[in-house]
Amino acid sequence: MEDRLRDIRGGGPARRHNARTIAALTGNPGCTRRAVLDSAGADKPALAQRLGFPARFGQSRFAITRGNAFEAQVKADGGAELLRLVAERLGVPVPPDATWTDLGGDDDRSARSRVALTAGGDGPALFDHPLLGLDVAGQRVYLEPDLVAARLAGRFHVVEIKSFPVIDGQADPAKVAAAAIQSAVYVLALRELLAAEGRDPELVSHEVVLICPRDFGNRPMASLLDVRKQLLVLRRQLARMARVDELLAAVPAGFTADPTADPARLAAALREVPARYAPDCLAACELAYFCRHEARGHTGALGRPVREALGGVVEVADVLALAEGTRAPEPEQAEAAAVLRAAARLRAEALTGNPA
Amino acid sequence: MSTLRALARAQAVAAGRAQPVAVVRHLHLSDRPLVLVPLTLAGEANAPLAALVGSAPDEARLLVVPQPRNRDQRFAFAAELAGVLLPYLDSFRQVTEAVAVDRGRDVRYRCVDAPQLLVPNPAGVTFLRLFGRSTRFRRVDGDYPVHPSVPLLGRWLTFFAERAEQPGSAALLPLTEALTLHWATGQSAVEDLHLPAVLGWIDPPPGRTGAEAAARAEDPALCPPAGPATDPEFDNHRLAPAVEAYAAAGDDPAARTSAYDELAGLLREQLAPTWELMWRGVGLLRGLPPGARVAGRWAGDRDAFTAHAEHVDAGGGPQPRRDGAVAAALRLQRLERALTGWAVQRAYDDPLVMAEHRLAGEAFVGEVTLADPARVDDSGKRPVLRPRIQVVTAEPVPMPVGATLWSPARPGQKAKVVFVTPGGDGKTEVVLELSGGMGRGLSAPAGSVPEVGERICLTSLSDAFLPGGAFPAPEETPWTHGGPPEHHEE
Numbered sequence: 001m002e003d004r005l006r007d008i009r010g011g012g013p014a015r016r017h018n019a020r021t022i023a024a025l026t027g028n029p030g031c032t033r034r035a036v037l038d039s040a041g042a043d044k045p046a047l048a049q050r051l052g053f054p055a056r057f058g059q060s061r062f063a064i065t066r067g068n069a070f071e072a073q074v075k076a077d078g079g080a081e082l083l084r085l086v087a088e089r090l091g092v093p094v095p096p097d098a099t100w101t102d103l104g105g106d107d108d109r110s111a112r113s114r115v116a117l118t119a120g121g122d123g124p125a126l127f128d129h130p131l132l133g134l135d136v137a138g139q140r141v142y143l144e145p146d147l148v149a150a151r152l153a154g155r156f157h158v159v160e161i162k163s164f165p166v167i168d169g170q171a172d173p174a175k176v177a178a179a180a181i182q183s184a185v186y187v188l189a190l191r192e193l194l195a196a197e198g199r200d201p202e203l204v205s206h207e208v209v210l211i212c213p214r215d216f217g218n219r220p221m222a223s224l225l226d227v228r229k230q231l232l233v234l235r236r237q238l239a240r241m242a243r244v245d246e247l248l249a250a251v252p253a254g255f256t257a258d259p260t261a262d263p264a265r266l267a268a269a270l271r272e273v274p275a276r277y278a279p280d281c282l283a284a285c286e287l288a289y290f291c292r293h294e295a296r297g298h299t300g301a302l303g304r305p306v307r308e309a310l311g312g313v314v315e316v317a318d319v320l321a322l323a324e325g326t327r328a329p330e331p332e333q334a335e336a337a338a339v340l341r342a343a344a345r346l347r348a349e350a351l352t353g354n355p356a
Numbered sequence: 357m358s359t360l361r362a363l364a365r366a367q368a369v370a371a372g373r374a375q376p377v378a379v380v381r382h383l384h385l386s387d388r389p390l391v392l393v394p395l396t397l398a399g400e401a402n403a404p405l406a407a408l409v410g411s412a413p414d415e416a417r418l419l420v421v422p423q424p425r426n427r428d429q430r431f432a433f434a435a436e437l438a439g440v441l442l443p444y445l446d447s448f449r450q451v452t453e454a455v456a457v458d459r460g461r462d463v464r465y466r467c468v469d470a471p472q473l474l475v476p477n478p479a480g481v482t483f484l485r486l487f488g489r490s491t492r493f494r495r496v497d498g499d500y501p502v503h504p505s506v507p508l509l510g511r512w513l514t515f516f517a518e519r520a521e522q523p524g525s526a527a528l529l530p531l532t533e534a535l536t537l538h539w540a541t542g543q544s545a546v547e548d549l550h551l552p553a554v555l556g557w558i559d560p561p562p563g564r565t566g567a568e569a570a571a572r573a574e575d576p577a578l579c580p581p582a583g584p585a586t587d588p589e590f591d592n593h594r595l596a597p598a599v600e601a602y603a604a605a606g607d608d609p610a611a612r613t614s615a616y617d618e619l620a621g622l623l624r625e626q627l628a629p630t631w632e633l634m635w636r637g638v639g640l641l642r643g644l645p646p647g648a649r650v651a652g653r654w655a656g657d658r659d660a661f662t663a664h665a666e667h668v669d670a671g672g673g674p675q676p677r678r679d680g681a682v683a684a685a686l687r688l689q690r691l692e693r694a695l696t697g698w699a700v701q702r703a704y705d706d707p708l709v710m711a712e713h714r715l716a717g718e719a720f721v722g723e724v725t726l727a728d729p730a731r732v733d734d735s736g737k738r739p740v741l742r743p744r745i746q747v748v749t750a751e752p753v754p755m756p757v758g759a760t761l762w763s764p765a766r767p768g769q770k771a772k773v774v775f776v777t778p779g780g781d782g783k784t785e786v787v788l789e790l791s792g793g794m795g796r797g798l799s800a801p802a803g804s805v806p807e808v809g810e811r812i813c814l815t816s817l818s819d820a821f822l823p824g825g826a827f828p829a830p831e832e833t834p835w836t837h838g839g840p841p842e843h844h845e846e
Contacts, residue, residue, distance in 0.1 A: 056576070058588030061596050063399030165401035167489060168677045216401045216490045279544035296567070302365050303544035309362035319366045339715070343363045346711035350379065 004248060005040040010258025014041025017141035022134065023181040024284040026237040032247065033275035034285060037257055039139055039244045044286035046259035051267055053293060055286035067163040071146070074161050074211055074220050079126045081220070082148065082159070086209050087124075089222035092153045095124040104129035110142065117149065117156075117190070118197040125151040126159075132189035139244055145186050156194075156204040158186045161211045166221060171212060176225070183208040184230035188238075206231060279303050311336020358712040364540035372565035374539040374557040379708045381644035383534055384526040384654035386472035388412060390444050391634045393476060393627050394483050396584040397424035398591055402486040404433050405586070406623040409440050413635045418627070420620050422602045431502045434491050438505035445471050445512060449665060470654070470661040473516050473528040474638065476551045476582035476630055481520045481530050483584045488513030492674040507674065514675045515664045519657065522691060524698035526650075527657045531637045538644060542566055550574065551582040555633050559640060580626040582633070590626060598622050647705030649819075653698075681837035682830045693822050700817045704764040710813060714751060719815035722749030722786065729805035732798055741798050743790045743805045744774065747812060753784045761788065761814040766804070769793035771814060788814070 005014070017038070025038055037044055048055045074082050078100045087094040103113045109131035116127060127149040133142050148159040160183050164175045187208065191201035206228045214221040252272050256265070270290070277295040279302075281288035295301040297316050313319045313336060321327035322337040323344035329337035364375045388411040395405040403424040410416045417440060421433045452465040475481055492510025494502045519527035536548050541557035547570070548554055556569030564572075573579045576587035586595065598619040605611035679687055703710045703719070713719040726746035733742040753776055755761060761771045771788040778784050794800040806812050831840045 058592070060398035060586070060588040060591035062397055062591055063588075066399035163399060167401070167486060213401060279546040282546060297369065299362075299366065301544065302362075302369070302542070303357075303546070305357040306362045306365050306544070309357040309359045310366060311359075316366045316369045319363070320370055323363060323366075339359055340363065343359045343711075343715055346714055347360060347363065347708070350708040350711045351376065353379075 005244075008036070008040040008251075008255060008257050009042040010256065010260060012043060012259075015043055016041075017136060017143065019143055019145055019182040019185040020178075022136055022141070022143075022185050023178070023234075025136070026181070026234055027284055028276060028278065028281060029237050031276040031281075032250070033270060033273045033291070034287070035247055036251055036255075036273055037287070039136075039247060040257065042257040043259050047257055047266065048286050048290055050259050050261075050263055051270075051287075051290050052263065053287075053289035055289065057286065063163075070163040070213060070218065070220070071161045073218065075128065075148070079128075079148070082211070083124065083126065083150070085211060085220060085222040086150050086157065086159055087152055089209055089224060090152060090157065090207075095152070098124035098126050098150075098152075100126050100128065102128045103131065114193060114197065118194060118199055122151075122154045127151075130190075132186065132193060134185065134189045134192065134238075136238060143185065143189055147183075147186055149190060150209070154203070156190060157207065157209050158183050158190065158204070159209045159211060160186075161220075164212060165215065166212045166223060167215050176210075179210055180208070180225050180227050181230045181234070183210075183225060184227040184234050187227060188231060188234055277301060311339060313340075358715065360708075360712045360715055361540055365542060368540050368542035368557065368566065370542075372542070372567060373560055374541045374554075374566060376538065377540045377708060378538040378644070378702075378706050380647040380650075380706050381641055382524075382537060382647050382650060382702050382705065383529060383641070384472070384646070384650050384657070385638065385641055386469075389472040389474045389638065390441065391474045391631070391638075392480070392484075393582070393630045393634065394480060394487075394584045395586055395623065395627065396483060397421075398586060398588065400424060402483060402490060403430060404483075404487065406620075406627060407433075407437065408624070408627040408631045409437065411444060413631075416628075416631050418620060418624050420616075420623055422616055422619055423599065427500075431491070431494065431506055434487070434506045434509055435503040438503070438509035441509060441512060442505060445665070448661070452662070466655075466658050466662040467665075468658070470527065470658040472526060474534075474634060475528070475530055476634060477532045477549055478530045479549070479584055480582075481517060481528060484513045484528070485517035485520075488515075488517055489677075508668070511668065511674050512664075515660075518675070519660060523695040524653045524701070525657055525660075525694070526654060527661070531634060534641060535637055538641065541570070543570060551630065551633055551637070552579045555637060555640075559636065580629055582630045583627070586626065594622055647702070649701040649705050653701070680830055680841045681833050682827050685825075686827055689825050689827075693824075696822070697819065700819045703815065703817055704767065704819055707813075710764070710815070713815060713817060714813075717752060717754040718817060719813060720749045720751040720753055720786075721811060721813045722747040722751070722784075724806045724808050724810045724812055725785075727805060727808050729800045739798060740791075741794055741800060743794070743800055745771075745788055745790065745806055747786045747788065747814065748779070748783050749786065750783050753786055755816060759816060760818075761816055762818050762820075763806075763812055763814055765812065766793050766806075767819050769804070786814075 021038065025034065028034065045055050079098065083098050084094050101116050103109055103116060110133065113130040113132065117130060130149055131142055131144055133140055150157045150159050160179055162175070162179055164172055187204055187206060190204045194203055195201040206226060208225045208227050210223045210225050211220050212223065213219065255272065256269050271294065275291045275294065277291040278300060281291060292301060298314055299307040299310050299316055299319060310319050311333065313322065313333065318327065319340060322329055322333065323340040325341055361377055364377050368375045390409065390411045392407060392409045394407045397403045397405045404421055405424050406421065407419045408416045409419065419433055419436050421429050423429050448467050448469050448471050451468045453468050454463040455466055457464050475484065488510045491506050492514055494507050494510065496502060496504045496507065516528040519525045532549055532551050532554050535554050535558060539558050541548055541554055543553065543557065550573065552573030553570035556573045557566035560566045560569040576589060580590070581587050602615040602619055605615040703713050710719055714721065724745050725748050727743070729743045731743050732739045755773055757773050757776060759773045761773060763769065763771065769790055769792045771790050773786060774789050775787040776784060790805060794804040828834065833840050
């Protein structure tokens with residue numbers, strides 16, 4: 001199976017998952033195309049470029065600089081400030097000091113992380129850059145979270161440092177939601193790590209500490225995020241996500257997502273693996289512009305509320321034919337067709353200036 | 357999303373251009389709105405980078421923050437923006453009109469016209485709200501003094517951002533929403549946040565479909581984003597070197613000037629296309645005739661502007677960071693009432709909006725087939741004029757007997773449903789008893805009762821005055837709501 005996956009991505013190395021890609025994967029679990037490509041570790045940005053629908057996920061230098069500077073500031077002095085913020089937010093006494101273990105680096109991070117995090121000991125400790133693993137769609141993926149795991153009062157808390165501001169106690173809801181689902185991925189991975197070593201997974205708290213700049217300055221503040229709901233969603237969707245072998249069984253032989261292949265051949269191959277495009281994909285998936293192009297003329301491309309308001313009819317052409325009465329509805333479309341005909345009549349009447 | 361609007365989107369896809377979802381304009385448009393196109397620096401907390409601002413297409417003024425992380429420069433930008441905004445606001449305060457209050461026993465004065473701010477998109481409104489928040493508490497003395505106009509700017513920006521929350525207000529409008537209120541594009545609501553794409557659908561260039569124009573508008577190399585966020589490619593390859601060059605110029609005046617000009621030129625290039633689009637959008641909206649109730653809502657904006665100006669003049673404090681319990685309840689009620697009124701008034705003004713309610717079973721249109729305009733009900737203490745009419749409609753009539761309906765043509769008149777009789781031909785006969793809107797006598801003036809043959813729309817939506825709720829004074833906040841506030845927050 002590994003061979004099959006390597007063939008699909010065209011022989012190159014598999015792209016690494018991170019918490020963001022996993023969180024995004026749970027966003028649209030019904031999309032087979034994305035599940036196959038992500039399981040194979042295909043290079044979706046290169047693929048999109050090759051197909052002529054380049055993704056637009058560039059990051060501004062200014063944003064990266066600011067993010068790094070804020071993180072460095074919070075972690076300075078062996079995490080003293082971080083420790084204080086986290087302890088105060090959790091309502092536990094601020095320990096005089098804590099051990100600081102940086103698990104970054106190149107060699108054998110997985111084993112070092114496992115040993116460090118499961119070694120026991122209850123003293124206050126901060127672990128920076130741990131390497132965590134998680135099974136996604138039948139594949140072991142490694143996460144290199146930019147996070148700190150804080151052990152305080154005997155429990156682990158995932159600490160996420162984000163550079164978006166919290167102004168008067170409020171932050172951008174979309175950014176908080178993204179941080180919550182990402183953190184939930186880390187909580188889950190950390191719990192699995194502990195469980196694999198025979199320790200109690202509940203040692204990892206479902207309360208995540210989010211560190212953000214306060215108001216318009218650089219002073220950090222800590223907030224608590226309860227990620228129980230996200231954990232449920234994540235677990236359910238990870239379980240539901242078809243196992244990769246079952247997924248591959250439905251993929252035609254010779255299917256390729258090799259970014260060096262001929263674009264026409266690539267496009268034809270991709271069309272054989274169904275996607276489920278929704279406008280939300282534009283913000284989450286590198287291939288979204290290709291899928292959107294393919295979904296042109298479908299009501300789903302206009303967003304789910306539109307599609308539902310149109311009675312779930314899939315094609316725009318069918319909607320108009322039903323509304324104009326030029327096509328007889330299928331039995332299950334009878335109700336939708338009646339509403340559409342009434343809507344078309346009312347629209348035409350109002351637009352031609354009949355008094356109302 | 358109503359089915360009618362969803363159908364309009366489907367028709368837009370098929371037609372290759374946006375389709376109307378309103379036949380009148382539902383928003384007031386000023387003769388000289390202040391158009392503001394802001395840009396922010398990526399990654400920072402609402403740090404302004406540049407803005408184009410002005411009240412006429414050929415009066416664009418460019419404001420630039422060469423080092424957006426520098427707080428002095430940030431407040432210098434605020435002072436510059438105040439230098440444009442505050443005189444603009446003052447220009448509306450010269451002429452006032454007397455308005456009778458308390459049933460004519462008193463008068464108050466309100467400005468005959470009021471300022472209107474236009475930004476490209478909802479994110480532009482958020483920018484102004486946060487910029488108002490970051491400036492209105494600044495002090496003109498102490499350790500970090502700012503120019504006196506800065507906190508004043510903050511209070512006015514906060515005023516506009518709060519008005520923008522109120523449905524039907526036209527004091528601060530994101531143009532994308534103003535446009536999509538009147539046209540349905542062939543794309544999703546997410547894509548409708550992009551002003552160039554929306555205009556591409558509504559008014560595609562010759563030879564292009566709306567879809568093609570919108571796709572072109574998505575390429576930041578061809579069409580810069582309408583802000584406040586910039587294109588990351590632009591940041592990385594053009595803006596960053598220019599900002600660095602400015603910083604490197606140090607105190608050398610010649611190098612500094614040339615670096616500044618370079619930076620300003622770059623930013624103008626990013627902003628100018630959006631500036632053009634803003635005025636094109638304004639032009640498209642001006643092409644629609646205003647709805648009958650637009651002026652009434654604008655009077656509400658004029659009232660709010662006058663009241664806030666007087667509050668500032670009288671030395672009132674800046675808006676608090678958070679509302680107290682009573683203020684929050686009042687605000688919620690005001691917004692809820694505005695939302696209801698806005699939906700009803702749009703339906704009354706616009707047959708195409710009313711059609712959405714007809715489809716939803718909240719209204720029907722029929723023909724008056726019988727009328728008894730002289731009918732008097734003398735069963736009570738005093739005889740009262742209660743004409744009856746019969747309306748025949750082909751539309752479903754889900755309203756129960758006893759329900760009160762209104763007709764947009766005679767908004768002061770109630771019509772109580774007396775009988776609903778389904779006919780054999782799929783039509784329904786509805787008998788209604790009328791009250792109100794006919795004077796005080798026992799005979800109805802001509803035109804006040806619908807005549808036989810008139811086509812009439814009847815709806816359960818009411819534009820009648822909603823009395824406000826009674827709330828305690830802040831110092832009498834009940835303990836269930838935290839008790840009276842202990843001190844006034846800044």
